[in-house]
Amino acid sequence: MVYPTSLCACLSLLTVLSCHSHVLPRLSFPIGSPGRSLTGFTNPDVYNTTTLLLSDNEDTLFVGARDAILSIDVSQTDAMTMKEKLDWSPSEKDLVDCAMKGKMKMDCHNFVRVLQVLNSTHMYACGTFAFSPRCIYIDSKTFSMVTGTSGKPEEGRGRCPYDPYQKNTAITVDGELYTGTVADYRGTRPVISRHLSEGSHVDLKLDDTLGWLEDPTFISSSYVPSEEKVYFFFSEIGKEYDFIDKFTVSRVAQVCTSDVGGQRTLQKRWTTFAKAQLLCQADLELPYNILLDIVSLPPPEGESEDETLFYGIFTSQWQVNLGRSAVCAFSLKDIKKVFTGRYKVLNRDTLKWSTRVQEQMANPGECGLHNASDNTLRFVKDNFLADKSVQPVNQGLTLVSLDKSYSNIAAQRVRGAHRRDYTVLYLLTESGYLQKTVLLENGAHIIEEIQVFHQPQPVKNLLLSVSKGAVLIGSSEGVISVPVxxxxxxxxxxxxxxxxxxxxxxxxxxxxxxxxxxxxxxxxxxxxxxxxxxxxxxNPRSRSGQSRTPTSEVVSVSLNEVVHLQCPEASQLAKRHWERLNSQLSPRIYIQSDDRSLRFVATPSTLGHYLCQAVENGYTQTLVVYHVKQKSSPTILPATPNRPHSIPTTEAGSKPSVFTTRLITPKQTELRPKPEDMDPTVTLKDSPTTTTRKSRNFTRFSNIDKENSQTEPGENLKQADKPTYFQELVVVSVLLALCISALLTIAFHRFRYFCHGRTVPQTPSTRRDGEKGGSATPQERESLKGHSPCLEKRNGQTPNGQSRNGQAHNGKSPITLSNSMLNSSNGHLPNTPI
Known part of the structure; x- marks a missing residue:
């Protein structure tokens, strides 16, 4: 049963989780983009280049790969060249033995998982070696394999995992190797140990029977010289939480490098081991409890080593945080404070943890306990879990990604122009992008993200070369170098x-x-x-009082054509919008898509100039200017009110298409403008003078229709909009002539009709013209004979049936009257007044 209070709490948690702001990268560079150069190393004979180690001068990169160790020259930032390759492959017998154990053939290779500088002359490497770990020495000068005193490769158990898919950590301090891994074939015996000890120092490890580690996943290790301690970071099952399901927690553990174990109690075992929980959690939220990667950042020069920070990537096992990643920072000062505080006690009978209330006999984790009494050592053996958790810096999350799953991290402190230090994080996502982020007082700002892999790759190492200014990424297929x-x-x-x-x-x-x-x-x-x-x-106005205008992109269209104007992206943080000179963009006419492109139908009222502008952090810049004009046409378009420029016409004889679509995008002839072509002017939101600059993501359109264009690209907008009336004058004159001709034609036809009525014969007789005994008057006979002046004028013929040129028309009169026309009830001709 879920109580109402619990339901409200859950809803509150969901509400808070949804309130995280989504931090977008300002710029994003796809793989192969000319705007962001990468340097890669690949070799068809080399696989799984996942373990990286830089030389002291950072000119050489040593790579632990599958069945090999490489030496790569990285002295040049734009080139990576393999200098030498050291083969280290299992024998056929080793491969057969591995297959007999039921392992896949691909997993039976030797995967180099430990590669450390041991001293000034040698390096130390360990590999899985067909599920039988081995370790070797490498001469740094000759880059050749050197065996130990026995003449054979050393046993690697407890130094390197058996399984290539198991995570481990290793670090060398004063020629000794400190590791966190598993010590058995099945991977059920986790151990933190020290090897290669000499003199009074002896090899140490954890007591396997005490339950000091609960199914851990080792992530990283770090050495703090002032403390003489090695810190291990890992995730494990939190036995102190009595939940139905197993609850994973993130831990930090510490051991002293001076530890030599107890005299009777804890012989050859750690006497300074202690661990505490790392709590990556914001207020009223579920914790991000699984540690994926962590890196240390030294303090600024001149400050105490207590200011050392550890930046870690965390994810969550809770469904509500699924797919999210969080970055938390922990200070060494807070870690030391937790380790010097109270500790929990484990009841060996019930295996339950509780907070100790009685006075403690010693401080667990304190260096020098190897000389303590047996009672003191028994106390620290049962009290190794700190009571309090290490809280993140500023009691909150440094960064939260809602849609990117981070896998690896590197950190760097950079001194800016004003002598102020900034923290820069390099975060690699599981999808193959490297994000460069600067941490500011008001939050994180992702400067850019660079795609380094086409497909997600298993990445084991992310290494930062400060002197070379590059981030080195080791993947299963090669090494990538990204300039910082x-x-x-x-x-x-x-x-x-x-x-x-x-x-x-x-x-x-x-x-x-x-x-x-x-x-x-x-x-x-x-x-x-x-x-x-x-x-x-x-600002050019402050110098000369003149402002420059952006180059105009001329687009010739036909009426009723759907125009699609594209707006390039200045940055993912800028808000783009369209503007039109002396006009508003009504949503009933213009459609603005999610990609900020503009669509509209080309009509006389929609022709003109369109500007796409971007506003970022109060700064306004014009990205592109389009001049949409009509192709030349004999049809005269009425002038649009409030539009200063004239409407060009289309070519004679062309017919505009009905609702055809046309996509207008800036040409990509070159990615970046040349320095000599750069426009240094800017547009400020609060400035009374608005000036613009060229866009960096595209080059300008060439004239689409140079033959018909009236405004060339680059011409001043005011000159492009200057009205001309010569065409209107010609058109009006032609219209006036047509009107006058039409009036004359109408008058001529009316005159013909009038004459036709006057020439109709008027006689009561039914006999035809020429018949004897007719009773027509002399005037009527004269009319019937065709002597009417109107008839002569109308037909252009003489009264005798001759045309004006003297030619006869078959001897017939041009007018023939039927009997019905000559007869009427009153004996008169039709249409003749009585």
Whole structure:
């Protein structure tokens, strides 16, 4: 039964979860985009290049792959060249033994999972080696395999996992190897151990019988020199929570590098092991309890090592957070505070955890306990779980992704133009995108995302080379190098400032966006991205009082044609809208799609100029200007009110198509404008003078119909809209002539009709003309004989039946009257007054 309070609580949780703002990357670069260069290394004979290690000078990258270890030259940021390859494959007997154990053939290779610098002359590597882990030494100078004192590869149990799909962690400190992995074939014996110890130090491990670890998944390890401690990060089952289902928690554990184990109790076992929960949770929300990756970020120069931060990627086992990723930061100071606090106690009989109320005999996790008494060691053996959890920095989440699942993380501290430090995170998504994010006081800002893989790849390592300025990504198919900065992509001061990239600043002297390390006088505003405050000097009106207009894209269309105008995207954070000179875009006429394209039917009232503008952080820029005009036509279109420019006509004889569709998009002849073609002007929202700049994502249209165009691309809009009336004058003159001709024609026809009525014969006799004994008057006879002047004028014939040119018409009169016309009831001709 669910109580109303519980239901309300659940609804409240769902409401809070839905209130997370969706942080969008400002720019997105698909794979292969010329705007973002990548460097990759692939080899058809090399697979699973997932374990990465940089040399001290960061000129060489060592890669642990399948059946091989590689040495790659990365001294050049735009090239990765393999220098040497060290083959390390299992023998045929090893492969047969692995297959006999029931393992797949592909899993029986040697997957190098540990690759560490041991000292100035040697490296240390461990591999799964057909489900029988082995370890070797590598001479750093000759890059050759060196065996131990026995002359054979060392046993790798407890140093490297058996299964290539199991996660592990390893780190070397003063020539000793600290690992977190499983120590058996089945993977049921997790262990945190130390190896390669010499002198008074002995190899140590956890006591398997104490339940110090509960089915852990090891993620990472870090060494803090001031504390002389190694911290391990992992996820495991939280036995302290008495739930029906198993509840996964994220942990941080610590051991002291000076630990040598107890004299009688905890011999060759850790006496300084302690663990605590990492709580990545916001107020009134379910926690993100599964740790996926974590990285340490050293403090700024001159500050205490307590300011060291650990940035981790977390996900949740709860259905309500399914598909989401959260980033939380934890400080070393808070971790130390939790480890010096109270601890829970485990009842060995009931296997229940409880908070100890009696006075504690020692501080678990404190270094130097190996010399303590047996009673003290027994106390720390049962009290290794801290009572409180490590809370995230600022008691909240650093970043939440609602639609991207993060898998790996790297962090870097960058000093900006104003001597202020910024934290930059590199987050790799499971879909194959690398997001570069800067952390600000008002939240995270994703500067850009770069697609590095066509398809999702299993990534084991994400390594940052600070000196080379590159992020190295090891995947199953190769190694990808991504430059951390891309300043040359921003070609104007406004673009450089809006990027809010701490690596980049605008140089007002050279008019270029350049790396911040090369100059001290650069313009930058990472916190606000305020263009009006940083780029005021580029306003041309402040210098000459003249503003430049953007190039006009001329589009020739026919009437009743559906026009589709595309608007390029300046950034994913900009809001685009359409404007029209001296007119409003009515939704009854214009359709604006989700991609901000504009559709309308070409009519006399919809011809003209259309501007697509983008507004980002208070800065307005014009992306493209279209001049939609009609092709030349003999049909005269009435002038549209409130439209300053004339309406061009279409070609003679052409008929406009009915509702044909035409898509107008900017041409992609080149991706980026050349520096000499750049327009440094900007448009400020609050500025009384509005100037615009060229778009960086497209090049301008060429004239679509140069023969019929009246305004060339680049011509001033005012000159393009100047009215001319020569065509109207010619048309009006032609219309006047046509009207006068029509009036004359009508008058001529009326005169003919009048004459026709006057020439009708009027006689009461039924006899035809020429018959003897007729009673017609002399005047009537004269009319019947055809001597009427109107008849002569009307037919152009003489009274004798001759035409004016003297030719006869068969001897007949042009007018023949029937008997019915000559007879009437009153003896008179029709239509003749009595």
């Amino acid at each position: 900065s891309n300043c040359s992509y921003y070609w104007s001061c406004a673009e450089c400032v809006l990027a809010r990239d701490p690596f980049c600043g605008w140089d007002p002297v050279t008019k270029h966006c350049t790396n911040i390390n090369t100059h001290d006088h650069l313009v930058q505003d990472v916190d606000e991205g305020n263009v009006s405050a940083q780029c005021t000097y580029v």
